Amino acid sequence: MPTELVSLRPNVRDNGLMAIDDMLCMHCGACVGTCPTNAIFLNEVYLTFNEDCTQCGMCVKVCPVGAIDYPHGHKLTQLK
Amino acid sequence: MTLKYDVVVVGAGPAGSSAARYAALGGCNTLMIEKRQEIGSPVRCGEGIARHFLDDCGIPYENKWVAQEVKGAKIISPAGNVLKIDEKHAGNEVGIVLERDAFDKACAKLAAKAGSEIWVKTTAVGLLKDDGRVTGVRVKRLEEEFNIEADCVVAADGYESQVGRWAGMKTLMKAGDITGTLQYRLTNIEPDPDFPHYCEFFLGTCAPAGYIWVFPKDECTANVGLGISLDRLKNKMDLKMYLDAFCKKDPRMKRAQFLDMVTGGVSTCPPIKETVRDGIAMVGDAARHIDPITGGGIGNGCLAGMILGKVLSEIKERGGTYSKEDLQPYEKGWRAELEETLYRNWMAKNKLVTLSDEDFDKIIATLSTAGIEKLSVHAMLKVIKERHPDLVAKFADMI
Ligand SMILES: Cc1cc2nc3c(=O)[nH]c(=O)nc-3n(C[C@H](O)[C@H](O)[C@H](O)COP(=O)(O)OP(=O)(O)OC[C@H]3O[C@@H](n4cnc5c(N)ncnc54)[C@H](O)[C@@H]3O)c2cc1C
Ligand code: SF4
Ligand code: SF4
Numbered sequence: 434m435p436t437e438l439v440s441l442r443p444n445v446r447d448n449g450l451m452a453i454d455d456m457l458c459m460h461c462g463a464c465v466g467t468c469p470t471n472a473i474f475l476n477e478v479y480l481t482f483n484e485d486c487t488q489c490g491m492c493v494k495v496c497p498v499g500a501i502d503y504p505h506g507h508k509l510t511q512l513k
Numbered sequence: 514m515t516l517k518y519d520v521v522v523v524g525a526g527p528a529g530s531s532a533a534r535y536a537a538l539g540g541c542n543t544l545m546i547e548k549r550q551e552i553g554s555p556v557r558c559g560e561g562i563a564r565h566f567l568d569d570c571g572i573p574y575e576n577k578w579v580a581q582e583v584k585g586a587k588i589i590s591p592a593g594n595v596l597k598i599d600e601k602h603a604g605n606e607v608g609i610v611l612e613r614d615a616f617d618k619a620c621a622k623l624a625a626k627a628g629s630e631i632w633v634k635t636t637a638v639g640l641l642k643d644d645g646r647v648t649g650v651r652v653k654r655l656e657e658e659f660n661i662e663a664d665c666v667v668a669a670d671g672y673e674s675q676v677g678r679w680a681g682m683k684t685l686m687k688a689g690d691i692t693g694t695l696q697y698r699l700t701n702i703e704p705d706p707d708f709p710h711y712c713e714f715f716l717g718t719c720a721p722a723g724y725i726w727v728f729p730k731d732e733c734t735a736n737v738g739l740g741i742s743l744d745r746l747k748n749k750m751d752l753k754m755y756l757d758a759f760c761k762k763d764p765r766m767k768r769a770q771f772l773d774m775v776t777g778g779v780s781t782c783p784p785i786k787e788t789v790r791d792g793i794a795m796v797g798d799a800a801r802h803i804d805p806i807t808g809g810g811i812g813n814g815c816l817a818g819m820i821l822g823k824v825l826s827e828i829k830e831r832g833g834t835y836s837k838e839d840l841q842p843y844e845k846g847w848r849a850e851l852e853e854t855l856y857r858n859w860m861a862k863n864k865l866v867t868l869s870d871e872d873f874d875k876i877i878a879t880l881s882t883a884g885i886e887k888l889s890v891h892a893m894l895k896v897i898k899e900r901h902p903d904l905v906a907k908f909a910d911m912i
Pocket of ligand 2: 461
């Protein structure tokens with residue numbers, strides 16, 4: 434019998450510039466301290482990007498669990 | 514109603530607690546705020562600290578934050594050459610492996626006992642300024658958002674450090690001076706004669722421009738982590754790939770299981786130019802007080818926090834204004850204790866990242882037969898100079 438995925442809570446948010454996977458993020462702040470334009474805000478368990486982001490990609494690489502990506506590079510965005 | 518304190522410390526890590534404690538002891542009306550709901554948790558650390566920091570900073574020893582006491586450090590080259598160093602001389606991370614959550618709470622308790630107020634689940638979201646001078650913080654505490662006035666704000670908000678930047682201080686780093694870290698706490702580690710008596714450091718391409726650490730927590734559990742310089746990370750999740758490869762290769766970890774997973778950023782930069790401005794001072798990871806070679810920052814944070822707290826007390830006592838000038842004794846004080854080592858180790862780090870696996874094999878083999886006792890950059894360079902003139906070219910300007 435084929436299994437059917439009934440509900441999938443969306444866990445990737447993006448602001449057009451960068452995307453964050455909320456289920457992966459460990460809220461460690463490594464990306465926040467690394468970002469050269471101070472474009473990431475982390476309120477303990479909720480991370481957002483602002484429009485100062487230059488899409489330099491430093492946060493993508495420093496994130497130890499791969500929670501950040503470009504909106505179109507993201508594996509879940511590609512699924513759509 | 515306006516809230517007003519002499520000192521508001523943002524961030525209840527070891528550096529913040531130490532600053533709050535010594536400021537309160539000296540009579541400052543002090544508040545420390547922490548954005549997490551629990552001080553010290555989740556742990557974001559390898560948990561190693563050299564014993565002397567406890568005495569240096571007046572932190573009384575308590576069993577409840579000691580997981581394991583070690584005899585020393587084992588430094589392991591890619592080919593498996595081992596250098597053992599006694600804990601007294603093994604750098605700022607070796608001696609005690611902490612229960613960091615309990616340690617951070619113990620530090621906060623000392624601050625409370627000294628008279629500091631502590632709030633949790635309270636995030637600094639902005640700075641109040643008047644004509645260039647910092648006059649307080651805007652905070653969000655549970656559902657309320659409001660201002661707290663302060664004669665001096667202490668930015669002890671760790672690696673992510675926003676507060677200092679809001680005041681205009683430069684804490685940005687180059688990719689080569691940033692280290693991404695990932696750590697697994699693994700249990701069910703197989704016995705080995707030296708385990709759990711040493712903190713282990715693995716060098717070489719297992720962690721490019723960084724190292725892998727195995728810090729024992731008990732007879733079958735350890736913090737196994739790695740740091741890699743950001744300029745060597747090419748793809749998403751590279752850190753995980755390197756750490757998984759290491760765990761797979763180490764026979765002791767065949768049946769190891771996860772107790773937790775930790776991520777974080779560590780600075781490996783030279784000392785920053787400015788840590789005080791009118792009405793604000795930075796301390797700990799926020800001020801990039803981490804040792805650029807070991808990545809250890811607990812001890813340095815406690816020490817710099819204590820120096821800052823004492824300076825704040827003196828300013829209070831003489832009725833000063835916490836201006837940039839008033840805060841100079843702190844700027845000078847932490848530099849006197851830490852700056853030279855931080856700078857030297859940053860220079861040495863820049864050399865170490867150029868070494869190949871073969872270089873590390875040679876150096877570790879040489880150092881272990883030379884009976885080097887002290888893990889100081891100077892001592893190591895001396896031995897390398899005597900025995901391996903071929904390698905010395907890379908370090909010429911440091912000797
Ligand atoms: C994986 C890893 C392993 C490490 N291993 C070691 C080791 O073995 N030995 C060692 O000595 N060092 C180690 N370090 C470094 C060490 O953890 C830090 O140097 C140390 O925690 C610095 O203390 P601190 O008080 O400056 O900052 P932190 O301990 O980071 O504390 C900062 C606090 O500020 C809070 N905060 C941040 N922003 C705000 C805000 N806006 N409002 C309110 N609160 C805020 C944070 O929640 C946090 O609790 C390691 C680091 C990592 C990431
Ligand atoms: S570095 Fe990764 S895990 Fe850490 S806060 Fe940023 S997105 Fe989350
Ligand atoms: S891509 Fe660069 S500028 Fe944008 S959030 Fe990440 S680190 Fe900051």
